[in-house]
Amino acid sequence: MAKYNFKKIEKKWQEHWLKEGTYEPDLDKAKKPFFTLMMFPYPSAEGLHIGGVRTFTGVDIYGRLKRMQGHDVIEPIGLDGFGIHSENYAIKVGKHPKKHAVDSEKNFYRQLGSMGNGFAWNERVETYDPEYYRWTQWLFIQMFNNGLAYRKKAKVNWCPKCATVLADEQVLSGECERCSSEVTKKDLEQWFFKITDYTEKLLSGLDTIDWDDAVRTAQRNWIGRSEGAEINFKVKDSTDVLRVFTTRPDTLYGATYMVISPEHELISNLKERIKNINEVEKYKELSKNKSDEERKEGKEKTGVALDGVVAINPANNKEISIWVADYVLSGYGTGAIMAVPAHDERDFEFAKKFKLPIVPVIKPPQPIPSPPPGASAFGHLESNIEADLWVGPGTIMNSEEFNGKDLEDAKWAITEKVKGERKINYRLRDWLISRQRYWGPPIPMIWCDSCGKWLAEKEENLPILLPDVKEFRPTGTDKSPLANFPKFYETKCPECGGDARRETDVSDTFLDSAWYYIRYTDPKNKKEFASQDRMNKWLPVDMYIGGAEHSVLHLLYVRFISIALHDIGKVSFAKDMGGEPITSFRAHGLITKDGAKMSKSKGNVIDPDEYMKAYGIDAMRMYLAFLAPLTQGGDFNDAGIKGLTRFLERVWEFYNSRTNGTYKPKENSKEDIKKITHKTIKKVSEDIEKLQYNTAISALMVMLSQMESETDDFADVSFLFMLAPFAPHITEEIFEMRGSKESLHTQKWPEYDAKYLVDDSFNLVVQINGKLRATVEVPFDITEEDAKKIALEQENVETHLGGKEPKKVIYVKGRLVSIVV
């Protein structure tokens, strides 16, 4: 018998599948389309990470099940090679990004090809291919034409190291998503996408899609919807009004002062009247220069009162002071608040520090209830009633005609009385799309001086090619390197034909990846970004797997772009899902080494090539799948691979012995081969569906043991088929060895017969006071009476009863008898 030679087998079948196009779906004629998608890699590092191998093979296992279940599976692959990720890497290793793209493409496709996945190689897509980014630019124009792309001057995030602006989503607790540098603020005019028009759709869509809870809550938090009212406060002896946003209009009578952000326009409007204007200006300057770091650390609240100006509380017409403090942010709500120190922690803290009046207007219920699950704590009550802080439910007091009402009822009544307006505020801000970098799709917009406006490039002129230039490095100014090339930016106005200037910024990488799955359905289309027929056939994506770190980055953008395209009538797939592009999303876990995240600086990076060479890809796939459920992470250790190698060798020997007639049953038969076969089919099918490959493999291991002691043709075939998604090469080789001319991977997945799932006997568990005292094998259809009788007759049960009469005997069908004494 030939030894299991994985090198030979794996090479043989990979070449064979490629030649035969085993995994190429017919994009036009497919009858049961099924789209499995993995986040395509950005080739920023030398090669594929071991975690990447696990995800890719993990999605492949799922896709292979679907294929064998009769679906036309598309499992596309491509490279997200445009953008700052790859450019930063190219700069680091001293290469031109274009050159790096060529090199990394070769290496990545080699590695991806060596994993034995059922990739649809014909449909691959690279975001830096002009035939691809042509449509990224086209997409930008559609957004612009529909009012969803616009320019505005704003205080934007600036990464000094990457020398570009960033979207809010790309700033992770004050640091750049790419390089972890501290992000600063700059006042710049930039292109934005109007994602804030879609807050409600993005929120309500979350309830309809089958996505990981963690991702859905992350998106909900990020969007940050809060419901309240906007209320005007008059400034005494002035026409100015101070408009505030509050979620607690019910506490209006307790508003004892107001706070505006340092950037608030009221300061300049009332410059003449503010007696301490110098002090106020000084404070303004101070908070402007405060870095995010200082703001975070300096939890102690600061502020200055506006001397000489007071506001009027519209509920009770009392005069209240106005303060400037940087705990009020200019970017949220109206940039001004009414402060209710009795019922808001921040206002409470501020009022105590500056000795401002605290007027309670909510009476806590008696006794004080504990907070409902999921709600924040209610704050604390102190003995001095004047200084109480209460943020829980209750009834209104000190509020004239509203006294005695429940606060929920009073909310809108009080709003109405002061002619306030109900209002919903969001934390989400528009997507900043410009980047002052080289390696990305040039934004297809043109500024015409004589027309005095921005115009979209004519669609027939796309793509606007990224010029081949030597000086590609970021300039460090607020201009992209392309601004140094008149040949690139000098152009004609699409409207008047006069001299005009091209936008020199490129678009965010996340725009490239926001629509790539669409292109996979029709990658060679030269007339459209994809044909409607193809999109309607293949979309939405059935199963998407990727990293949870993209929860509010890629995964938010991808939904936004799809829903927006849907809205502006460019796509019509997934209409019944409100344009949601992805039916199911699962986040995979993180692979660690010795409990730590793999990183170059720690020197604990696993090179997948090395391991594939040493153990073979089938063993690696099995190991990575067996480690833990796909949605969980796990620690990589070489020793564990050995167990899977042993298993594959046993499989190899088993089928060899079956084919060449040397099979000798072992004598430790535990279960009936037919039963275990059908049970295993059920379990493996369900486990793969749930991405619990570890338990599926474990079930196959148990089944193999049984096959070694008792065999059956149906078992032989079923086992081989079930192992196929996990170890596609060895199983294909065995399938051929058994005489098949066809590929195993397009065969029909085995089905179980429910009649074999039922056992004719089971182990009846006997408990006395909840403790296990005996187990006895009884027929499956035993009656309750007989079961109880047999249970009480057990020797050990009699000993433990010690002659006492049971108080109660409980019978659970098919399981146990529980005796209480």
Place this chain on the structure above:
RNA sequence: GCCCAGGUGGCGGAAUUGGUAUACGCGUACGACUCAAAAUCGUAUGUCGCAAGGCAUGAGGGUUCGAGUCCCUCCCUGGGCACCA
């Protein structure tokens, strides 16, 4: 501070959703084969105990005939948000 996901042997992890806790794999020990080693195969392997039998699923309470699973209080780990009014 808030939200989400977790916490089970020496290790990775199972547990039919309230019913025999620790499946499967790794590791370890002993045995077989071998001159020997590796590989392979077999047996054992939560813990205390000679045994009967206790005790064990982050800690402590509760519900139940019965809790890893449900409820309450708390502690740790990972991730997200964070002066958002």
